Amino acid sequence: MLMEMWEWLRGYHKWTQAEANIEFLKEEHLYHESSGGELHYSRITGERLVWTDARGQKHYAPLKPFGDAPEQEFADGETVAIRFNPAHPEQYYCRRLSGMRVRRAFTTACTVIAVAALSIGYVWTREMLGCSR
Numbered sequence: 001m002l003m004e005m006w007e008w009l010r011g012y013h014k015w016t017q018a019e020a021n022i023e024f025l026k027e028e029h030l031y032h033e034s035s036g037g038e039l040h041y042s043r044i045t046g047e048r049l050v051w052t053d054a055r056g057q058k059h060y061a062p063l064k065p066f067g068d069a070p071e072q073e074f075a076d077g078e079t080v081a082i083r084f085n086p087a088h089p090e091q092y093y094c095r096r097l098s099g100m101r102v103r104r105a106f107t108t109a110c111t112v113i114a115v116a117a118l119s120i121g122y123v124w125t126r127e128m129l130g131c132s133r
Helices: 002-010 095-131
Strands: 016-032 038-052 058-063 079-084
Touching: 002 095, 038 079, 079 095
Parallel strands: none
Antiparallel strands: 016 038, 016 079, 038 058
């Protein structure tokens, strides 16, 4: 409900709906073993969204990883629903990404509040015990 209100207030409901693909950007390496065999190694260096506008032009947007391992958030080749601004097709909105960011911010805020409450409780307890002596 809150996400829909946010989208409406921001005007995303007026933007063009499209499907975007998740692409993993990989760094490829080829090693040669001493026995003459080949060893192939690749590592993921980033993710990006790819979508096509009404004129058939492709647009790319990097995805910021939400943790240490971005491949845990999305699957390579996965499709996600987005909305893009028809006047500026490089501007996009993805509800799934926004939801992830909101959850991450909420989790971080709760952690900070819990640590602060524990710290205050510890200091208060020490003060109360120190005053009774």
